Amino acid sequence: MGAKPTDAAPAFFSAEAIGGAFRAALVAAGLAFPILALRAEPDLNNQLVLLNRWPLLLWAAGIVFVGHLAAQIPHVGRILKWALFAGCTLVLVWILAGVANSNLPLRGKIALFTLIAASGFFGLLIAAPCAPGTPFHDFQKRARAFAGKIVGPIGIVALFAFPLVMLWTLGPGGSLKWINNYGVQILIYVMLGWGLNIVVGLAGLLDLGYVAFYAVGAYAYALLSTHFGLSFWLCLPLAGILAAFWGIILGFPVLRLRGDYLAIVTLAFGEIIRLVLINWTDVTNGNAGLSSIPRITFFGLPFTAADNGFAASFGLEFSPIHRNIFLFYLILCLALLTNVATLRLRRLPIGRAWEALREDEIACRSLGINTTSTKLTAFALGAMFGGFAGSFFAVRQGFVNPDSFTFLESATILAVVVLGGMGSQIGVALAAAAMIGGTEILRELDLLKAIFGPDFDPAQYRMLIFGFAMVAMMIWKPRGLVSSREPSIFLKTRKSVSASHVREGHG
Amino acid sequence: MRWRTNPLLGVEHLTMRFGGLVAINDLSFDVGRGDITALIGPNGAGKTTVFNCITGFYKPTEGRMAFARTGLADSNAVARLTASGGRFAGTPAGDLYMLERMPDHEIAWRARVARTFQNIRLFSGMTVLENLIVAQHNPLMRASGYSLLGVLGIGGYKTREREAVAKAEMWLERIGLIDRADDPAGELPYGAQRRLEIARAMCTDPVLLCLDEPAAGLNPRESAELNKLLRAIRDEDKTSVLLIEHDMSVVMEISDHVVVLDYGVKISDGTPTQVRNDPKVIAAYLGADDETENAEPSA
Structure with a gap:
């Protein structure tokens, strides 16, 4: 990024620059013509008529023309960065104003306001695009290193506090959405992302069928609990073992495959599992799915209004939020278990062998590493964590059917891993929060209604905005949010390895 | 003869x-x-x-x-x-x-039997030290109880790992790369990469x-x-x-x-x-x- 090299770019507003912009506008118009300029609509007689939308096409071409010209402005990169920075500051102020004007209880206002203000302004402070070399830039560097160190512990403390803070500030009714739709939902993807990270990020094996193990875990819990009455805590390890077993089953035939071929076979495997779930109606009940799966209990105490329920036993007033808070802590612990296991494995020979496998498989074999067992353990462990997450999914929903395990789900989990930066634990967590939380939050952006009119439904544009965000990421952060690799061991100083040296694996 | x-x-x-x-x-x-x-x-x-x-x-x-x-x-x-x-x-x-x-x-x-390659095959995204530790995979794997004990933090893995690091250090001294132990292998100049590949092969204790x-x-x-x-x-x-x-x-x-x-x-x-x-x-x-x-x- 950064400012364009001034010697190479044509001078601002020269004939050359205008000509270039004009050509770009023509190309844009040509590309947009079939999409924007023409529209087929049924008329009163229900016959299709071709409408034209020339103004829209002109707008598109005009925007490209102006944008192309603007890109020639000297230091446009820095200007854009500062504009983005100013935009973020405005959004932060707008959020704070929203909190201050909201109808929350005063304690909630104060708590939320200080929390958002402190983290937001600290974030802005370290993200401000200062020129390198200035004293403030050095301060930023130190602050960033500090933030990198504390973000893990602070994040964990914040996550444990999150449901209680939400409950305290918003009450049982208002906090449900935040704990369930945001908290639990994001954490499921964090866990799945961390599980897949072992296979894709560390071992470098591209797996497009990860959702199959999620499905195995979910159905394992659903079937074992309904048919054999096994408790969740017993089913959880069983689901993990079953998923790991299927991971090995998948692993064996694909051991020799690499890259695109591996991706296609894993994709097919995911579809096979889903089709088996649909068609093996005797066991899985097909598309209708399995319902009335036993719900989660607090170590035996059900979350019901009954006398032997959780609320009554602890002298609390019954509220459905209790179950959701428990589910939140459950998935948080499962996700942290995945994280701790992965971090420890990375420092063991097996983890280093996974990373070595990603770097160069032939060199691994020349050093006596059994690549077969190394790949299989990666598949099995990744699948096991997917299985854990699957049984959590089943116990949370109380209902499973094959629709929850489509390829789109695999693609989302893979996108979380790739956007986070392959191999980086914190990056995957941030990417899950941004992707899942981001799409959720778009549903609520009433601000956009104020701009685009009351008919505007931001939720309709979720995928479009999401697509733009993906393209932007691939241009500016092609190796993900956290692209550097932390060494697993060091002699004197721990230095991150820049992404340019780290390979992405060959499959 | x-x-x-x-x-x-x-x-x-x-x-x-x-x-x-x-x-x-x-x-x-x-x-x-x-x-x-x-x-x-x-x-x-x-x-x-x-x-x-x-x-x-x-x-x-x-x-x-x-x-x-x-x-x-x-x-x-x-x-x-x-x-x-x-x-x-x-x-x-x-x-x-x-x-x-x-x-x-x-x-x-x-x-x-250890080998090196005509076109150098280092783990370029791993540090110089990590390259030499990966070469000692099998003895370390055994010491970590095939990861089962190691992940729980029991057994003598830490000691064995320290020994492996000492051995890697010895080789880094010999090939003159001790000061670059924590740099990515891909960052080394060509000649140093050749030497590192030999040291990595030697870390497998070859005959x-x-x-x-x-x-x-x-x-x-x-x-x-x-x-x-x-x-x-x-x-x-x-x-x-x-x-x-x-x-x-x-x-x-x-x-x-x-x-x-x-x-x-x-x-x-x-x-x-x-x-x-x-x-x-x-x-x-x-x-x-x-x-x-x-x-x-x-x-």
């Missing part, structure tokens, strides 16, 4: 065909224990194919490669092992391996070290350092060396035994002096007047 009296590796009638192409044709030679053996020949003579067969990356079409890891190779024991169809025999004279029957990682880990053109792309000073390192590996680490090399200053100066290949066939075998004066070798390298022997000069 140790390759006659105490052979470490006996290659017999090795043939490798790729479809219709015969890359190696009925090649037999011995590698002496404690020798530096050089495998030379013009481009395309089949030297790297021989390496790939010895280290298990290719399965030879025909031939036997008996590797006497410890002790003397006893021809009766070799014959018995060949007939039994097994890969390994612990004979009274020492451990014997049939390399052509073993997969590549077992050749590296059980028979203890035979196979080097595929270790001096390629090195300047004269680096070449001289390499000679010193290889001699030290032979004399101090008691590791035999088999190397493919084009740089005749390296070959003639350090090798005890030279095998010359041309078109997949052995054309000469002996001490450096013998080979240098062999008319067939001169013809193969410089091109003979004879129409049938118009091999290209070496690069």
Whole structure:
């Protein structure tokens, strides 16, 4: 990024620059013509008529023309960065104003306001695009290193506090959405992302069928609990073992495959599992799915209004939020278990062998590493964590059917891993929060209604905005949010390895 | 003449065909224990194919490669092992391996044959130290209880890891890269990457070290350092060396035994002096007047 090299770019507003912009506008118009300029609509007689939308096409071409010209402005990169920075500051102020004007209880206002203000302004402070070399830039560097160190512990403390803070500030009714739709939902993807990270990020094996193990875990819990009455805590390890077993089953035939071929076979495997779930109606009940799966209990105490329920036993007033808070802590612990296991494995020979496998498989074999067992353990462990997450999914929903395990789900989990930066634990967590939380939050952006009119439904544009965000990421952060690799061991100083040296694996 | 009296590796009638192409044709030679053996020949003579067969990356079409890891190779024991169809025999004279029957990682880990590659294959995204620790995978794997104990933090893994780091440090001192231990391997200059690859191979505790053109792309000073390192590996680490090399200053100066290949066939075998004066070798390298022997000069 950064400012364009001034010697190479044509001078601002020269004939050359205008000509270039004009050509770009023509190309844009040509590309947009079939999409924007023409529209087929049924008329009163229900016959299709071709409408034209020339103004829209002109707008598109005009925007490209102006944008192309603007890109020639000297230091446009820095200007854009500062504009983005100013935009973020405005959004932060707008959020704070929203909190201050909201109808929350005063304690909630104060708590939320200080929390958002402190983290937001600290974030802005370290993200401000200062020129390198200035004293403030050095301060930023130190602050960033500090933030990198504390973000893990602070994040964990914040996550444990999150449901209680939400409950305290918003009450049982208002906090449900935040704990369930945001908290639990994001954490499921964090866990799945961390599980897949072992296979894709560390071992470098591209797996497009990860959702199959999620499905195995979910159905394992659903079937074992309904048919054999096994408790969740017993089913959880069983689901993990079953998923790991299927991971090995998948692993064996694909051991020799690499890259695109591996991706296609894993994709097919995911579809096979889903089709088996649909068609093996005797066991899985097909598309209708399995319902009335036993719900989660607090170590035996059900979350019901009954006398032997959780609320009554602890002298609390019954509220459905209790179950959701428990589910939140459950998935948080499962996700942290995945994280701790992965971090420890990375420092063991097996983890280093996974990373070595990603770097160069032939060199691994020349050093006596059994690549077969190394790949299989990666598949099995990744699948096991997917299985854990699957049984959590089943116990949370109380209902499973094959629709929850489509390829789109695999693609989302893979996108979380790739956007986070392959191999980086914190990056995957941030990417899950941004992707899942981001799409959720778009549903609520009433601000956009104020701009685009009351008919505007931001939720309709979720995928479009999401697509733009993906393209932007691939241009500016092609190796993900956290692209550097932390060494697993060091002699004197721990230095991150820049992404340019780290390979992405060959499959 | 140790390759006659105490052979470490006996290659017999090795043939490798790729479809219709015969890359190696009925090649037999011995590698002496404690020798530096050089495998030379013009481009395309089949030297790297021989390496790939010895280290298990290719399965030879025909031939036997008996590797006497410890002790003397006893021809009766070799014959018995060949007939039994097994890969390994612990004979009274020492451990014997049939390399052509073993997969590549077992050749590296059980028979203890390590190798480097013509186009360097380091783990470039891992640090220099990590490269040397990965090379000690198998003993560390055992120490970590195949990860089961290690992940729970029980057992003596920490101690073993410290020992592995100490060994890596020793090698980094020897190849002069101790100050760059925490840098990514991909960041090192070319010559240092070559040295690191040799050190990484040595960290697997090999009995035979196979080097595929270790001096390629090195300047004269680096070449001289390499000679010193290889001699030290032979004399101090008691590791035999088999190397493919084009740089005749390296070959003639350090090798005890030279095998010359041309078109997949052995054309000469002996001490450096013998080979240098062999008319067939001169013809193969410089091109003979004879129409049938118009091999290209070496690069």
